[in-house]
Amino acid sequence: MSVALTTAVEELPGLTPRVAGLLRTLGLTNLGRLVAHLPTRHERLEAEATIDQLASGANISTRGEITATRPVFGKRPRFEAVLMDHTGRLDLVWFNGLYMRDKIHPGVRVRVQGKVTRRGPGLQAVNPKVEVLSAEGEEPPEHEAAWRPVYPASEQINSVAIWRAIKKVLPLALPLIEEHLPEAFRREREMPTLSEAYRMQHEPASEAEILGSRRRLAYDEFLLLQLGVHIRRAYLRERLRAPALKFSEGIDRHIRERLPFVLTPGQEGAVREIAADLSRATPANRLIQGDVGSGKTMVALYAMLMAVASERQASLMAPTEILAEQHYEGLSRILKGSRVRLALLTGGTPRPEREALLGKLAAGDVDVLIGTHALLTEDVKFKELAVAVIDEQHRFGVHQRARLRASATDETSTPHVLVMTATPIPRTLAITLFGDLDISVVRGLPPGRMPIETRGVSSERRRDAYEDVAERIARGEQAYVVVPAIEPGEAGAGGEPIRDVRTVLKELEEGYLKGVRLAALHGRLSRETREATMERFRVGEIKALVATTVIEVGVDVPNATAMVVEQADRFGLAQLHQLRGRVGRGTRPSACWLIADPVTPEGEQRLAVMCQTTDGFVLAEKDLEIRGPGEVFGTRQAGIAPFKVADLMRDRALLDMARRDAAAWIKRSPLLAYPEEAVLKRRLMKSYGETLGLADVG
Numbered sequence: 001m002s003v004a005l006t007t008a009v010e011e012l013p014g015l016t017p018r019v020a021g022l023l024r025t026l027g028l029t030n031l032g033r034l035v036a037h038l039p040t041r042h043e044r045l046e047a048e049a050t051i052d053q054l055a056s057g058a059n060i061s062t063r064g065e066i067t068a069t070r071p072v073f074g075k076r077p078r079f080e081a082v083l084m085d086h087t088g089r090l091d092l093v094w095f096n097g098l099y100m101r102d103k104i105h106p107g108v109r110v111r112v113q114g115k116v117t118r119r120g121p122g123l124q125a126v127n128p129k130v131e132v133l134s135a136e137g138e139e140p141p142e143h144e145a146a147w148r149p150v151y152p153a154s155e156q157i158n159s160v161a162i163w164r165a166i167k168k169v170l171p172l173a174l175p176l177i178e179e180h181l182p183e184a185f186r187r188e189r190e191m192p193t194l195s196e197a198y199r200m201q202h203e204p205a206s207e208a209e210i211l212g213s214r215r216r217l218a219y220d221e222f223l224l225l226q227l228g229v230h231i232r233r234a235y236l237r238e239r240l241r242a243p244a245l246k247f248s249e250g251i252d253r254h255i256r257e258r259l260p261f262v263l264t265p266g267q268e269g270a271v272r273e274i275a276a277d278l279s280r281a282t283p284a285n286r287l288i289q290g291d292v293g294s295g296k297t298m299v300a301l302y303a304m305l306m307a308v309a310s311e312r313q314a315s316l317m318a319p320t321e322i323l324a325e326q327h328y329e330g331l332s333r334i335l336k337g338s339r340v341r342l343a344l345l346t347g348g349t350p351r352p353e354r355e356a357l358l359g360k361l362a363a364g365d366v367d368v369l370i371g372t373h374a375l376l377t378e379d380v381k382f383k384e385l386a387v388a389v390i391d392e393q394h395r396f397g398v399h400q401r402a403r404l405r406a407s408a409t410d411e412t413s414t415p416h417v418l419v420m421t422a423t424p425i426p427r428t429l430a431i432t433l434f435g436d437l438d439i440s441v442v443r444g445l446p447p448g449r450m451p452i453e454t455r456g457v458s459s460e461r462r463r464d465a466y467e468d469v470a471e472r473i474a475r476g477e478q479a480y481v482v483v484p485a486i487e488p489g490e491a492g493a494g495g496e497p498i499r500d501v502r503t504v505l506k507e508l509e510e511g512y513l514k515g516v517r518l519a520a521l522h523g524r525l526s527r528e529t530r531e532a533t534m535e536r537f538r539v540g541e542i543k544a545l546v547a548t549t550v551i552e553v554g555v556d557v558p559n560a561t562a563m564v565v566e567q568a569d570r571f572g573l574a575q576l577h578q579l580r581g582r583v584g585r586g587t588r589p590s591a592c593w594l595i596a597d598p599v600t601p602e603g604e605q606r607l608a609v610m611c612q613t614t615d616g617f618v619l620a621e622k623d624l625e626i627r628g629p630g631e632v633f634g635t636r637q638a639g640i641a642p643f644k645v646a647d648l649m650r651d652r653a654l655l656d657m658a659r660r661d662a663a664a665w666i667k668r669s670p671l672l673a674y675p676e677e678a679v680l681k682r683r684l685m686k687s688y689g690e691t692l693g694l695a696d697v698g
């Protein structure tokens with residue numbers, strides 16, 4: 001029978017139907033998938049020795065027969081056993097290991113590995129790894145010193161069984177694995193072939209092989225993504241046309257006259273890059289990174305006014321209604337008296353109003369449309385959208401950007417897309433995740449900002465926080481109180497009740513903030529109520545808002561100088577950083593109180609970091625360390641497959657190399673159309689064809 005990588009596991013020689021069935025439960029349905037099931041790590045196996053050769057303090061591997069067992073209950077429950085071979089006796093003990101009862105009985109032959117220590121006259125192995133050798137006859141041969149792969153496994157099938165299955169079929173699979181890198185290219189980078197790399201992962205002869213093959217496989221993952229990203233980018237650059245916006249000294253002066261501030265050097269830098277982008281006929285695709293409060297809105301406004309100066313349209317999409325409403329209010333104030341026609345469109349816009357608005361939009365009677373993801377609905381058609389700004393990118397994925405592009409009525413024209421984010425994504429990561437974007441960084445904050453002092457207190461010392469708030473309000477300042485839930489009744493993981501807006505508002509009204517005008521703000525209020533509340537807070541009529549994280553992004557009231565976060569350990573680092581960014585916006589010193597009784601070391605760690613730094617980049621790095629990139633950037637939802645082998649933190653150098661290689665490659669061969677690139681292209685389309693929308697690229 002001839003075997004292919006697509007041959008079902010049931011048909012592979014050497015695998016019993018039972019094993020094949022178990023492999024299938026792990027999704028290892030055919031030869032290719034089985035061989036691509038890579039170990040998560042490798043364990044050092046010592047050469048097997050007889051018991052009389054074992055020395056105290058050494059890591060050992062030996063086999064023999066269990067001659068006695070004894071469960072010990074009580075204060076230090078444990079399971080003891082005696083292992084004998086023809087040379088002697090070794091005592092085994094597993095602390096808290098009473099479950100071993102089911103596995104080990106007198107008469108069973110086992111192989112054990114672990115550290116042995118002297119105990120009385122003999123030797124003892126504490127918590128050794130144990131492998132029950134097949135009862136009926138044929139035992140595995142004694143192994144030499146080696147590395148044993150440890151595979152992702154399940155309750156039904158363990159790593160050792162997977163290893164055995166893979167070893168059986170590996171010789172069949174290896175010759176079938178096609179190489180996708182040219183030989184010279186691969187040699188230059190000192191990498192094994194793909195087939196060799198798989199062999200080295202499953203049957204490593206040395207530690208160097210483990211590392212070398214891992215390097216190759218991680219590089220491949222990066223290279224594929226980077227090639228996809230570069231192809232897409234080349235395609236966007238070369239095939240798609242965007243309106244080339246007019247730009248002159250006069251226009252620049254005109255726009256600046258409208259802005260209420262002199263731009264900071266950070267804003268200047270971003271504006272320069274954007275102006276250059278927008279005056280070209282290739283669609284810009286730029287990520288604008290700037291820490292919370294760095295003034296990204298002005299940068300966006302500048303770009304949108306460039307569209308208006310060229311008689312084209314612009315849009316600004318925000319992640320929440322509150323933020324969209326606020327952008328609308330803020331920009332309306334700034335643009336008052338100008339000829340710029342602004343409009344707001346959210347999910348809450350009433351139907352008749354919406355219809356009228358869409359009509360105006362298509363006729364070109366609206367210049368700047370502000371809204372939420374409602375802007376992405378299919379019937380939203382612009383006359384000619386030239387600049388699309390997306391605020392707070394981390395909440396939107398790659399797909400939405402593609403969608404925005406499609407919303408232009410004129411199919412041949414694509415808007416310039418600017419994506420603003422306050423999540424300071426480490427550069428390498430940004431390139432990986434949003435690789436088809438150029439990046440501008442708005443460095444520094446507007447002048448006169450006072451530092452925010454962050455203090456963590458336990459719930460018993462809640463008083464300290466609210467006394468500070470009360471004093472500030474007495475001085476004419478304002479505050480936010482952030483609470484995890486809206487209504488009472490939810491209980492957290494530890495059974496601890498989650499604090500809610502309603503309860504906290506009532507407590508404060510009757511307690512620490514008696515007589516102060518307070519209001520609730522959260523996503524379940526109607527738009528009118530929210531807008532009215534925000535407006536009354538903005539003008540200082542309401543002194544403190546008790547809110548959920550709806551105020552997390554963008555809300556901008558410089559007179560607010562204090563924030564209290566209740567149950568702060570329930571929020572992620574990035575979220576706390578965003579929340580804290582609501583204060584420290586004016587010229588008076590601000591305070592952020594984090595009330596929490598953290599129950600995990602991780603929670604404690606997060607709060608400690610928050611108190612130590614206000615630098616978004618430091619926090620982002622920490623967040624990555626604590627939670628991993630998938631969680632931090634929502635890449636799971638965004639559709640970018642997490643890497644199996646590559647590690648964004650550990651393999652940065654490799655990522656850089658892959659990025660350079662991919663750029664050069666696509667320059668040489670923009671569509672990977674040479675016959676010798678067929679395997680590579682097939683693999684690329686399989687991995688990223690859909691998520692990166694490469695299908696129309698060809």
Ligand code: ADP
Binds near residue numbers: 261267292422
């Ligand atoms: P973010 O980057 O977090 O979106 P915003 O655009 O909301 O920041 O700006 C934060 C605050 O700084 C706002 O109050 C804004 O009016 C103010 N601001 C923006 N640019 C400047 C500037 N050049 N000089 C002074 N204040 C500025």
Ligand code: MG
Binds near residue numbers: 297553
């Ligand atoms: Mg903002």
